[in-house]
Amino acid sequence: MNQGKAQGKQSRLIRKVLHHTIGAIQLAHGCDSYLSGNFAPIQLVQPLTNCPFTGTIPNDLAGGEYVRNGGNPVANESLGRDAHWFDGDGMLTGVSFYRSDEKGDIQPQFVNQYVLTDVFLSTVTSPAIKTPILPSIATLVNPLSSLAVIILRILRTLVLVLLSHLPASRQAIKKISVANTAILYHDGRALATCESGPPIRVALPGLETVGWFNGEGCEGESAPVAGPGFGGKGPLSFFREWTTAHPRVDPQTKELLLFHSTFAPPYVQYSIVNCTLHRSRPPAFFNAPVPGVQSAKMMHDFGVTKSHSIIMDLPLSLDPLNMAKNKAVVAYDPTRPSRFGVFPRYRPENIQWFETRACCIFHTANSWDTLITDPTSGETQIESINMLACRLTSASLVFSAGALAAPVPTALIPDDEKEEEQCRLYYYNFQLAREGTHMIRHQWALSAIPFEFPSLRDSVSMSAARYVYGCSVSDSSFGAALGRAVKMDSLVKMDVAALIARGQKNPPTSISGCVDTRDVAEVIASGDVNDPIKIFKMPEKWYAQESRFVPRQTGIDEDDGWLLSYVFDESQLQEDGECRSDAKSELWIMDAKSMASVVAKIQLPQRVPYGLHGNWFSEEDIQSQRPIKRFRNLPSMAGKGHHASPILQAWMAVRKTIESFLA
Numbered sequence: 001m002n003q004g005k006a007q008g009k010q011s012r013l014i015r016k017v018l019h020h021t022i023g024a025i026q027l028a029h030g031c032d033s034y035l036s037g038n039f040a041p042i043q044l045v046q047p048l049t050n051c052p053f054t055g056t057i058p059n060d061l062a063g064g065e066y067v068r069n070g071g072n073p074v075a076n077e078s079l080g081r082d083a084h085w086f087d088g089d090g091m092l093t094g095v096s097f098y099r100s101d102e103k104g105d106i107q108p109q110f111v112n113q114y115v116l117t118d119v120f121l122s123t124v125t126s127p128a129i130k131t132p133i134l135p136s137i138a139t140l141v142n143p144l145s146s147l148a149v150i151i152l153r154i155l156r157t158l159v160l161v162l163l164s165h166l167p168a169s170r171q172a173i174k175k176i177s178v179a180n181t182a183i184l185y186h187d188g189r190a191l192a193t194c195e196s197g198p199p200i201r202v203a204l205p206g207l208e209t210v211g212w213f214n215g216e217g218c219e220g221e222s223a224p225v226a227g228p229g230f231g232g233k234g235p236l237s238f239f240r241e242w243t244t245a246h247p248r249v250d251p252q253t254k255e256l257l258l259f260h261s262t263f264a265p266p267y268v269q270y271s272i273v274n275c276t277l278h279r280s281r282p283p284a285f286f287n288a289p290v291p292g293v294q295s296a297k298m299m300h301d302f303g304v305t306k307s308h309s310i311i312m313d314l315p316l317s318l319d320p321l322n323m324a325k326n327k328a329v330v331a332y333d334p335t336r337p338s339r340f341g342v343f344p345r346y347r348p349e350n351i352q353w354f355e356t357r358a359c360c361i362f363h364t365a366n367s368w369d370t371l372i373t374d375p376t377s378g379e380t381q382i383e384s385i386n387m388l389a390c391r392l393t394s395a396s397l398v399f400s401a402g403a404l405a406a407p408v409p410t411a412l413i414p415d416d417e418k419e420e421e422q423c424r425l426y427y428y429n430f431q432l433a434r435e436g437t438h439m440i441r442h443q444w445a446l447s448a449i450p451f452e453f454p455s456l457r458d459s460v461s462m463s464a465a466r467y468v469y470g471c472s473v474s475d476s477s478f479g480a481a482l483g484r485a486v487k488m489d490s491l492v493k494m495d496v497a498a499l500i501a502r503g504q505k506n507p508p509t510s511i512s513g514c515v516d517t518r519d520v521a522e523v524i525a526s527g528d529v530n531d532p533i534k535i536f537k538m539p540e541k542w543y544a545q546e547s548r549f550v551p552r553q554t555g556i557d558e559d560d561g562w563l564l565s566y567v568f569d570e571s572q573l574q575e576d577g578e579c580r581s582d583a584k585s586e587l588w589i590m591d592a593k594s595m596a597s598v599v600a601k602i603q604l605p606q607r608v609p610y611g612l613h614g615n616w617f618s619e620e621d622i623q624s625q626r627p628i629k630r631f632r633n634l635p636s637m638a639g640k641g642h643h644a645s646p647i648l649q650a651w652m653a654v655r656k657t658i659e660s661f662l663a
Contacts, residue, residue, distance in 0.1 A: 033403050034083055034084065034085045034401065034402070034403060035083050036577055036578055037570070037573055037577055037578065037579060038543070038568045038570065038573075038579060038583070038585075038607060038609055038610055039085070039609055039610050040578065040579060040609060041071075041072040041073050041074075041088065041091075041609060042072065042091075042606065042607065042609060043074070044112075044606060045091075045112050045113050045114060046110060046111060046112055046605060046606070047111060047206065048096060048098075048109040048110070048111045048205065048206060049109060049110045049111065049605055050107055050108075050109055051095070051108045051109065051110050051602050051603055051604055051605065052602075052603050053108055053600055053601060053602040053603060054600065054601050054603075055589070055598065055599050055600035055601055056599055056600055057097065057106045057108065057589065057599075057600045057602075058550075058552070058562055058589065058599065058600075059104070059106070059553075060550060060551070060552050060553050060561070060562065061097040061106065061550060061562070061589070062097055062099050062104060062106050062619065063097060063098075063099055063618075063619025063622065063623075064096075064097055064550070064616060064617055064618045064619050064621075064622070065094050065095065065096040065097065065204055065205045065616075065617045065622060066094060066095050066548060066550075066564045066587065066614060066615075066616055066617075067092055067093070067094040067183055067190070067204075067207065067614055067615060067617065068092070068093050068094070068183075068545065068546070068566060068608070068611055068612075068613065068614030068615075069090055069091070069092055069115075069179075069180060069181060069182055069183045069192055069193075069611065069612055069613055069614065070088075070090070070091060070093070070180060070609060070610075070611020070612045071085070071086060071087050071088025071089065071090065071091075071178070071180040071611070071612070072088050072089055072090070072091035072114070072180070072609060072611075073087060073088035073089055073132050074089045074114065074120060074123055074124055075123050075129050075130055075131055075132050075133070082135075082136040082138040082139045082142070082402065083136055083138055083402065083403070084136050084137035084138040084141075084401055084402035085401035085402070086137050086180075086181075086401060086612075087132060087134075087136050087137055087138070087180075088132070088178065088180055089114055089115070089117065089119065089120045089123070089132075089178050089180060090114065090115035090117065090120075090178050090179035090180035090181075090192055090194065091112060091113070091114050091115070091180070091611075092112065092113055092114075092115060092183065092192065092202060092207045093110075093111075093112040093566070093608050093611070094110070094111045094112070094205065094207055095108050095109065095110055095111075095587050095602060095604070096108070096109045096111065096204075096205035097109075098205075108587070108602045109205070110602075110604050110605055110606075111205065111206060111207055112207070112606075112608075113202075113206070113207040113208065113209070115178075115179040115180070115192050115200060115202065115209055116209035116632040116633070116634070117175070117177060117178055117179050117197075117200060117209075118164075118171060118172065118173040118174055118175050118176070119133055119134065119173055119176060119177075119178055120178070121170070121171035121632070121634065121635070122160075122164045122169070122170070122171040122172075122173050124634065125169075125170035125171055125634070125635055126160075126170075126659055128656060128659035128660045129160070129659060129662075133157060133160050133161070133173070134157055134176060134178065134196075135150075135153035135154060135156075135157055136153075136402070137330070137398075137401075137402060138402030138403070138404060139153050140328065140329040140330050141328055141329070141330040141331075141398055141399055141402060141404065142328065142399075142402070142404055143328050143407045145328065147323050147326075150323060150329065151323075156662050157176075159658070159662060160173075160659075160662060161173045161176070163655060163658065163659065166651075166655070167648060167651060168644075168648060168651060168652045168655055170635040171635065175197040175198065175212060175238075175241075176196050176197060177194045177195075177196045177197025177198065177200070177242075178194055178196070179192040179193065179194045179197070179199075179200045180192075180194050180612070181193055181194045181195070181245035181246075181612050181613060182245050182246060182612065182613035182614075182615070183202070183613070183614065183615050184247060184249060184615055185249070185615065185617055185621050186247075186249050186254070186256045186273070186275070187254065187256070187273075187274075187275045187276055187277075187626075188276075188624055188625050188626035189201045189210075189213060189218060189625070189626060190202050190203070190204050190617060190621075190625070191213055191247075193243065193244075193245045193246070193247065194245055195242055195243065195244060195245050195261065195300065196242055197212075197241065197242055197243075198212055198213060198214055198215075198229075198230050198231075198241045198242070198243055199212075199213045199243060199247070200212050200213065201213050201218050201219075201220065201221075203625065203628060203631070204617055204621070204622045204625060205622060208631045208632075209631060209632040210628055210631060210632065211632060214228065214229030214230050214231075214241065215229035215230045215256075215271060215273045215284070215286055216228070216229035217229070218626075220628060220629055220630050220631060220632065221626055221627065221628060221629055222627050222628075222629045229241075229286060230243060230260065230271060230286055230287065231260075231286075231287065232286065232287055236262070236264055239262045239263060239264065240260055240262055240269060240287055241260070242260055242261065242262065243258045243259070243260055243271075244258050244259050244260070244261070244299070244300065244301065244302065245300060245301075245613075246300065246301040246302070246363070246364075246613075248302075248304040248461070248462075250304070250306070250462060251458055251459050251460075251461055251462065252306070252462075253275070254274075254275030254277060255272055255273065255274055255275060256272070256273040256274075256275075257270075257271075257272050257304050257309060257345070258270075258271050258273075259271070259290070259299070259302055259309075259311060260287060261296070261297060261298075261299040261318075262296065263296045263319065263320060263321075264296075266289035266290065266291065266293070267293040267294070267295065267296055267297065268289075268290040268293045268297075268299065268311055268313075269287040269288060269289055269290060270287070270288045270289075270290050270309070270311075270348045271284075271285065271286045271287060271288070272284055272285055272345070272346070282346050288348050288349075289348070289349075290311055290341065290343070290348045290351060291348075291349060291351060292313070292339075292341055292351055292353055293311075293313050293341075295317060295319060296317060296318055296319035296320075296321075297313060297314065297316060297317055297318060297319075298314075298316045298317065298318035298330055298398075299311070299312065299313075299314075299318075300362045300363070301361070301362060301363050301364050302364065303364045303366075303367035303385075303387045303389070304345075304367055304462055305367045305368050305369045305385055305386075305462050306368070306369055306462050306463070307344060307345055307369050307382055308342055308343060308344055308345060308367075308369065308382070308385050309342075309343060309345055309348070310340055310341065310342050310364075310367060310385065310387055310430075311340070311341040311343075311351075312338070312339075312340055312341075312361055313338070313339040313340070313341060313353075314338045314339070314358075314359065314360055314361060315332060315333040315334065315335075315336035315337070315338060315358050316330070316331075316332045316360055316395050316398070317330065317331050317332075317333070318330050319331075330398060332360070332394065332395035332398070333358070334358045334394065334409050334413055335358065335409075335412075335413065336358055337355045337356060337357065337358060338355070338356050338357065338358055338359050338361075339353050339354065339355050340353070340354045340356075340387075340428070340430060340440075341353050341354075342354065342385050342430050342432070352430075352432065352433065352438050353438060354430050354438045354439070354440050356440055356443060356511065357417055357511050358417075359391050359392060359393060359394075360391075360392040360393075360394065360395045360397070360398075361389045361390060361391055361392065362390065362392070362397070362452075363389065363390045363452065363453065363454055364387060364388065364389040364390075364454075365388040365389060365390070365425065365454035365455075365456060365468045365470070365496075366387070366388045366454075366456055366460075366461060366462075366465050366468060366496075367385065367386060367387045367388070367462065368385075368386050368462060368463050368464045368465075369382050369384075369385060369386070370382070370383045370384040370385070370386060370429070371383065382432060383431070383432065384429050384430055384431045384432055384441065385429075385430045385432065386427070386428065386429050386430075386464070387427075387428045387430070388425060388426070388427055388428075388446075388454070388468060388496060389425075389426055389428065390423055390424070390425060390426070390451055390452050390453075390454060390470070391423065391424060391425075391426040391445070392422070392423045393419040393420065393421055393422055393423075394406065394421060396421060397423070397486075400486070401486075419511075419512055422448075422450065423450050423451065423452055424445035424446070424447065424448065424449070424450065424451055424514070425445065425446050425447060425451040425454065425468065425470065425494065425496070426443065426444065426445050426446070427442055427443070427444060427445075427446055427496075427499075427500055427503065428440060428442065428443050429441040429442040429443075442503065442504065442507065442510075443510055443511055444503060444507065444508040444509070444510060444511065444512075444513045444514065444515065445508070445513065445514040445515065446494060446496060446499040446500065446503070446514070446515050446516065447494065447499065447514060447515065447516040447518070447533055448514040448516065448517045448518060448519060449472050449492065449518070449519060449520050449523065449533070449535075450472045450473050450520075451470045451471075451472055451492060451494075452470060452471055452472075452488075453470055453471045453488070453545075453546040453547075453613075454468050454469070454470045455468070455469050455470070455546065455547060455548055455549055456468050456469060456549060457549050457551055457558055457559075457561065458549075459551070460558060464497065465496065465497075465558065466495060466496065466497040466498075466558050466559070467493060467494065467495060467496065467558055467559045468493075468494050468496050469491065469492065469493050469494075469547055469549060469563060469592070470491075470492050470494070470547075471488035471490065471491060471492065471544060471545075471546060471547070472488065472489075472490040472491075472492050472520060472535070473486065473487070473488060473489060473490065473520075474489055474490045474520040474521065474524075474535075474537060475489065487543040487610065488543055488544050488545065489537065489538045489542070489543055489544070490520060490535050490536065490537050490538065490544075491535070491536040491538075491544055491547050491563065491565065491590070491595070492533065492534070492535050492536075493533070493534045493535075493536075493559070493592070493595045494532065494533055495532035495533070498532040499515045499516060499532050499533075500515075502515050502516075502532075503515040516532070516533060518533075520535060520537075523535050524537055534594075534595040534596075535595070536590060536595045536596070538567065541569060541570045541571045542567055542568065542569050542570070543567065543568055543570060543610070544565045544566070544567050544588075545565055545566045545567070545608075545610060545611060545614075546565070546612070546613055546614060547563040547564060547565040547590075548563065548564045548565070548614050548615060548616050549561055549562070549563060549592055549616075550562045550563075550564060550616050557593070559592055559593045560592075560593060561592045561593070562589050562590065562591065562592055562599070563589070563590040563591075563592045563595075564587060564588070564589055564590075564614075564616065565587070565588055565590070566585050566586070566587055566588075566604075566608045566611075567585065567586050567587075567588050568583075568585045568586075568607060568608070568610070569586075572584075572607075579607060583606075583607045584603065584604055584605065584606055584607055585604050585606070585607045585608040586601050586602060586603055586604060587601075587602040587604060588600070588601055588602075589601075589602075
């Protein structure tokens with residue numbers, strides 16, 4: 001496809017509409033911490049733009065692209081509103097490593113684009129709207145939000161959605177996903193995700209929006225959509241098409257595995273989408289019920305091995321019915337157990353449940369099978385399922401990400417179950433049983449250091465990987481970091497195989513114990529080249545984002561490769577804590593084996609706000625994309641209402657009054 005013309009035209013149109021819609025935004029001192037500094041949204045979108053760089057860009061990156069997703073609210077004029085880090089319209093930010101000439105020289109190119117969801121298009125074509133159409137997660141989790149306030153916020157959303165379906169609307173809101181959380185590649189499609197709707201396809205490398213993907217087809221492609229796909233048909237199909245923001249792609253079979261968490265029973269459903277290159281796999285299926293979950297939950301991620309899937313039923317509810325119980329829509333109950341449901345990949349009805357102490361888990365790092373040989377039959381059997389996950393001892397992150405204090409538990413927590421506020425990389429081993437008690441054989445932290453945003457080499461994502469990478473904070477405890485906007489100043493590499501082996505030999509205290517009890521400073525000071533934990537500490541005032549591993553093409557070891565991360569120098573902040581207008585970010589490329597050197601620094605034309613999850617797309621991925629018939633586009637604002645009938649003009653005046661009232 002022509003990278004320049006189509007993308008440049010769309011970028012100019014987006015700039016024009018954004019200017020028409022929101023004008024110039026000046027952030028006020030003292031606003032929400034997730035609307036200020038480098039968390040603050042940006043409004044400038046750019047087509048593929050050449051970037052200067054220092055150092056040497058590895059040839060392994062040639063022809064590929066790194067893309068990261070994150071919330072970036074386009075309607076952001078009311079800065080006194082509720083706001084949450086997980087809110088906002090999806091904005092994709094990428095660096096493409098373009099082969100610039102016959103010699104194979106690499107020219108990095110920056111690109112960022114909004115994901116053109118129904119909500120985004122409706123917002124930018126309704127200039128009266130000054131705040132996001134959807135209620136903020138901060139409103140839903142705030143214990144001080146009254147029932148009346150929550151109902152009014154939801155009613156406002158419903159009215160605006162209804163208006164979008166009436167005459168004079170430029171874009172009907174049929175799906176409420178803002179596609180702001182993650183991005184992945186499956187079967188010739190790059191898919192942006194969020195849990196309030198199905199994935200939406202974007203094109204690489206320009207990041208133009210193609211259309212919604214329902215598991216059986218995609219809007220905007222040449223081939224027609226074959227069937228209803230996710231959600232099926234019926235009155236609840238709208239909710240049942242909502243998918244996890246973290247679907248998993250099997251590196252061998254290329255199957256796409258995902259779950260759907262809804263507000264009505266069955267509360268969790270499960271789908272598998274095949275890859276067209278692997279027709280011999282079991283047939284795809286959609287929305288198979290997962291039994292055993294008794295209420296609506298905030299369920300963000302799950303685990304997948306080569307043979308099993310792991311659903312996490314944690315005591316963090318996301319349930320509108322909570323309002324009838326005088327509770328927040330999103331509520332955490334530390335007196336209830338955490339439950340892990342393990343089931344064979346194609347048989348969710350055969351689920352086994354494992355219970356343990358209350359906790360929150362938003363991200364799993366890896367899951368894999370433990371195999372044994374039956375001494376009698378000689379057959380290989382699956383003895384247990386293993387999982388690495390970032391375990392939080394409470395739901396404080398949900399509240400702090402909305403600049404809210406976590407509520408004090410009203411129920412009494414037994415002294416032997418009280419834990420310090422922390423988020424660590426935990427190892428779980430679920431021993432499968434044909435009958436009797438289901439036992440968690442191991443559950444302890446690999447290290448005492450804070451650890452989140454895990455990533456690893458994709459090819460071992462459902463195997464017993466040796467290395468896992470992640471982010472950490474070094475200047476305080478994780479609990480203290482939650483008291484402000486969490487910013488990551490350390491990138492971590494863990495030899496998880498070595499730490500698990502050490503823990504199995506000398507098991508720490510179940511649940512609360514750690515294999516390695518050192519803090520970040522002690523790990524950095526060790527200087528041991530064979531240390532199972534390696535930390536790259538950012539320079540003073542520099543902060544990183546989630547890193548992504550790219551393998552070295554000629555590499556032998558699992559960790560032969562590179563880490564990519566957007567970084568920002570906060571010395572560019574003004575005295576009031578806001579970014580200068582000329583503030584810029586960089587993309588750093590680090591040696592993933594040594595964790596000691598930055599081999600290249602790419603200077604970007606603008607800053608990249610602290611965001612969520614990214615992915616690496618190889619040259620083969622980009623070249624193997626499915627054909628595209630049309631992109632989603634912004635409707636033209638020109639001539640709006642000039643030739644309308646008197647009745648329509650009267651309705652447009654009424655509509656404008658309603659929108660202004662709800663703005």
